[in-house]
Amino acid sequence: METLPLLSMGFDGARLQATRHAVSGRARGQGLAGERLEDFLAAVNEGVVNAVQHGGGRGRLRMWRADGALLCEVRDTGPGIPDLVLDTESLPPCAAPGGRGIWLMRRLSDEVRFSTGPGGTVVRLSMRLPADAPPAAEPGADPLADPGADPVAETVVETAVETVAAASDGELRAGAGHERTGRNPRGHA
Numbered sequence: 001m002e003t004l005p006l007l008s009m010g011f012d013g014a015r016l017q018a019t020r021h022a023v024s025g026r027a028r029g030q031g032l033a034g035e036r037l038e039d040f041l042a043a044v045n046e047g048v049v050n051a052v053q054h055g056g057g058r059g060r061l062r063m064w065r066a067d068g069a070l071l072c073e074v075r076d077t078g079p080g081i082p083d084l085v086l087d088t089e090s091l092p093p094c095a096a097p098g099g100r101g102i103w104l105m106r107r108l109s110d111e112v113r114f115s116t117g118p119g120g121t122v123v124r125l126s127m128r129l130p131a132d133a134p135p136a137a138e139p140g141a142d143p144l145a146d147p148g149a150d151p152v153a154e155t156v157v158e159t160a161v162e163t164v165a166a167a168s169d170g171e172l173r174a175g176a177g178h179e180r181t182g183r184n185p186r187g188h189a
Contacts, residue, residue: 004065004136006030011048012058019048019061023072026063030070031133040070040127043108046101047074047123054078054098055121065136069110070127077120086114 006026011019023044027037044061051059055076063072085099092099105112111126 005062006065007061007063010058010060011052013052016045016048016052020045023061023063027070027127029134030065030136031129032070032127033130036127036130039108040072040125043105043112043125043127044072044074046104046108047072047125050074050101050123051076051078051121054081065129068129068133070129072125074123074125075120080116080118081114081121086116 006029007022009019009022020041024037024041027040032040048059048061051074055078059074059076061072061074063070065071081102085102088099088103091103102114105123105125109125110128113124115122115124
């Protein structure tokens with residue numbers, strides 16, 4: 001099993017942009033590009049934002065490469081996600097108090113796993129790397145060292161909002177059902 005640690009960092013509401021920037025730099029360095037990169041960043045962003053909003057205001061993010069996939073784990077110490085929210089497969093109505101972030105994570109990543117309880121939640125997102133991805137190599141320069149804006153990371157929130165709006169208009173259809181572990185119904189190749 002090929003395993004390469006890429007990133008480990010704490011985050012809170014003040015570090016959301018820096019977290020997106022770090023994830024974007026590492027994901028690009030491992031060969032994700034285009035729509036797959038945008039989808040992965042949007043899914044990770046939803047996990048991080050959920051941890052800040054619902055999971056105690058802060059969390060820990062780890063990212064690594066294993067067996068031809070890029071994995072990202074977001075961990076918080078909040079009260080956990082109710083079963084009803086995790087069991088819902090369709091897009092929650094606009095008036096619902098939550099669940100859209102989980103819905104997005106399931107559709108934007110190749111696989112997502114939730115482990116949750118009163119001591120916190122761990123969300124593990126996975127995205128297969130392209131066949132022509134660079135070979136596993138130690139991570140390069142720290143992406144946080146360059147404070148310049150990352151246009152891909154900065155569009156993550158806008159992309160997620162547009163995805164929800166499109167789904168609300170019926171442009172995205174839910175595919176195969178998801179439980180606490182599932183594959184992306186969008187069918188990323």
